Amino acid sequence: MLYLVGLGLGDAKDITVKGLEAVRRCRRVYLEAYTSVLTVGKEALEEFYGKELILADREMVEQEADSILKEADVCDVAFLVVGDPFGATTHSDLVLRAVKLGIPYEVIHNASIMNAVGCCGLQLYNFGETVSVVFWTDTWKPESFFDKIEKNRQNGMHTLCLLDIKVKEQSLENLMKGRKIYEPPRYMSVNQAAEQLLAIIQNRRLQGEEPEITENTICVGLARVGAPDQKIASGTLYQMSTVELGGPLHSLIVTGTMHPLELEMLKLFSTARILFKKSSNG
Amino acid sequence: MLYLVGLGLGDAKDITVKGLEAVRRCRRVYLEAYTSVLTVGKEALEEFYGKELILADREMVEQEADSILKEADVCDVAFLVVGDPFGATTHSDLVLRAVKLGIPYEVIHNASIMNAVGCCGLQLYNFGETVSVVFWTDTWKPESFFDKIEKNRQNGMHTLCLLDIKVKEQSLENLMKGRKIYEPPRYMSVNQAAEQLLAIIQNRRLQGEEPEITENTICVGLARVGAPDQKIASGTLYQMSTVELGGPLHSLIVTGTMHPLELEMLKLFSTARILFKKSSNG
Numbered sequence: 001m002l003y004l005v006g007l008g009l010g011d012a013k014d015i016t017v018k019g020l021e022a023v024r025r026c027r028r029v030y031l032e033a034y035t036s037v038l039t040v041g042k043e044a045l046e047e048f049y050g051k052e053l054i055l056a057d058r059e060m061v062e063q064e065a066d067s068i069l070k071e072a073d074v075c076d077v078a079f080l081v082v083g084d085p086f087g088a089t090t091h092s093d094l095v096l097r098a099v100k101l102g103i104p105y106e107v108i109h110n111a112s113i114m115n116a117v118g119c120c121g122l123q124l125y126n127f128g129e130t131v132s133v134v135f136w137t138d139t140w141k142p143e144s145f146f147d148k149i150e151k152n153r154q155n156g157m158h159t160l161c162l163l164d165i166k167v168k169e170q171s172l173e174n175l176m177k178g179r180k181i182y183e184p185p186r187y188m189s190v191n192q193a194a195e196q197l198l199a200i201i202q203n204r205r206l207q208g209e210e211p212e213i214t215e216n217t218i219c220v221g222l223a224r225v226g227a228p229d230q231k232i233a234s235g236t237l238y239q240m241s242t243v244e245l246g247g248p249l250h251s252l253i254v255t256g257t258m259h260p261l262e263l264e265m266l267k268l269f270s271t272a273r274i275l276f277k278k279s280s281n282g
Numbered sequence: 283m284l285y286l287v288g289l290g291l292g293d294a295k296d297i298t299v300k301g302l303e304a305v306r307r308c309r310r311v312y313l314e315a316y317t318s319v320l321t322v323g324k325e326a327l328e329e330f331y332g333k334e335l336i337l338a339d340r341e342m343v344e345q346e347a348d349s350i351l352k353e354a355d356v357c358d359v360a361f362l363v364v365g366d367p368f369g370a371t372t373h374s375d376l377v378l379r380a381v382k383l384g385i386p387y388e389v390i391h392n393a394s395i396m397n398a399v400g401c402c403g404l405q406l407y408n409f410g411e412t413v414s415v416v417f418w419t420d421t422w423k424p425e426s427f428f429d430k431i432e433k434n435r436q437n438g439m440h441t442l443c444l445l446d447i448k449v450k451e452q453s454l455e456n457l458m459k460g461r462k463i464y465e466p467p468r469y470m471s472v473n474q475a476a477e478q479l480l481a482i483i484q485n486r487r488l489q490g491e492e493p494e495i496t497e498n499t500i501c502v503g504l505a506r507v508g509a510p511d512q513k514i515a516s517g518t519l520y521q522m523s524t525v526e527l528g529g530p531l532h533s534l535i536v537t538g539t540m541h542p543l544e545l546e547m548l549k550l551f552s553t554a555r556i557l558f559k560k561s562s563n564g
Contacts, residue, residue, distance in 0.1 A: 115368075118369065155433070
């Protein structure tokens with residue numbers, strides 16, 4: 001049996017009882033380590049689960065899936081995913097390959113950022129399409145996610161923005177020279193995402209447009225949702241560019257039309273209570 | 283401390299380890315029993331948690347919230363919700379009331395139908411606004427959810443349809459006579475939801491419209507997601523009106539534009555493999 005087990009969002013104890021039991025009876029346990037991270041490392045998980053974990057990076061999952069599935073028809077193998085196994089990224093490839101090999105699979109669900117964002121008080125059914133905000137480079141500054149946010153807002157919908165994660169990336173130089181040397185992991189912060197959005201708004205204005213989203217649009221910044229030190233800050237998009245939320249992972253919500261009860265909940269997390277980088281300097 | 287604990291979707295063991303620890307140290311534990319149900323009853327949960335549960339129906343949560351929060355500033359109280367505490371229905375009222383009373387709260391997240399539907403292979407970020415399909419009565423047949431599904435599909439987005447649950451409803455007669463006699467619970471099936479959609483399509487055609495959604499639109503019916511006897515069936519909307527998925531809870535997805543990988547996953551659940559009511563009669 002192949003178990004696809006969601007780990008939830010915080011630490012080792014966010015696994016479900018069912019998930020923990022499955023992990024403990026598996027012969028091999030893989031930890032998917034490129035689409036998300038917990039607030040604790042591999043060692044803390046190994047200690048709590050009482051199992052050695054095999055780190056599975058993108059290369060391994062995409063190119064050596066057969067090694068993950070090896071003998072899974074006669075023994076139990078677990079594939080652990082932060083959040084839900086079918087959360088932001090599905091692992092359809094692995095499932096399809098298992099089915100083709102005649103290996104049964106079972107999904108053990110858990111919270112993912114896609115549903116846990118509800119903790120800020122915005123109703124999940126008022127969210128439109130989810131977007132991904134990628135790190136801009138000097139030569140690649142995509143803006144397509146902005147149009148989706150605008151469309152959601154025009155329809156009164158909130159937008160969850162998933163922020164880029166760069167794990168095990170190679171520099172262009174190392175890539176070209178075939179050197180397997182990797183850059184340190186990078187996680188986009190709410191500040192960086194807000195700055196990119198503000199830059200797009202400026203671009204659009206220079207082109208004579210009047211974007212629906214402005215520096216005054218109410219947004220919500222979320223950090224380490226589900227962890228004991230989770231932080232949520234609501235405020236304007238401009239405020240999101242300076243709010244201090246601490247370490248990864250971050251997510252950003254751009255609101256649409258708000259119900260009074262949603263607004264009341266957001267007030268609990270108003271940035272007035274949060275330390276600002278700039279104001280703390282000034 | 284007020285703990286809002288998600289129970290996940292299947293049975294008692296879908297609670298997280300963190301959630302279970304919280305429940306076991308609480309003085310009072312409430313089970314929210316009107317927005318969703320697990321595949322196991324209160325007794326099975328009580329046995330596994332080692333705690334007596336107090337059933338909290340809508341009346342209690344909305345009118346006697348203070349009794350739930352009583353002394354939660356000096357002892358621990360848990361409020362258990364099937365799925366995630368901020369899943370399909372938020373419990374913002376309870377949270378706001380706790381904050382006003384100076385009672386700290388902690389959310390322990392879990393899977394909800396809002397993210398677990400990813401198990402059918404459709405990517406969560408390709409979903410538009412979620413809709414609720416309510417039981418029609420002789421005099422009340424709302425169609426507004428259909429327009430939202432149409433809009434999502436025009437934008438290429440899938441739509442998750444949450445299907446109506448009627449728990450502790452009174453008949454008009456009992457309501458008028460003030461008798462607290464309740465009807466047996468009703469859970470809308472995928473068949474019933476599909477029939478309502480088909481009826482709306484017919485209505486629209488009679489009005490000279492050409493709906494985007496037709497009897498041939500690809501849909502996915504899901505039953506008891508996360509439970510050992512979960513069933514998923516993909517097929518046309520017409521097929522959804524006859525597919526046999528067993529007991530509650532059911533959900534329906536109306537697809538938008540599909541990525542090849544999504545299509546390949548849906549094929550795993552093609553209705554060809556599932557028993558049909560009508561064909562099994564014929």
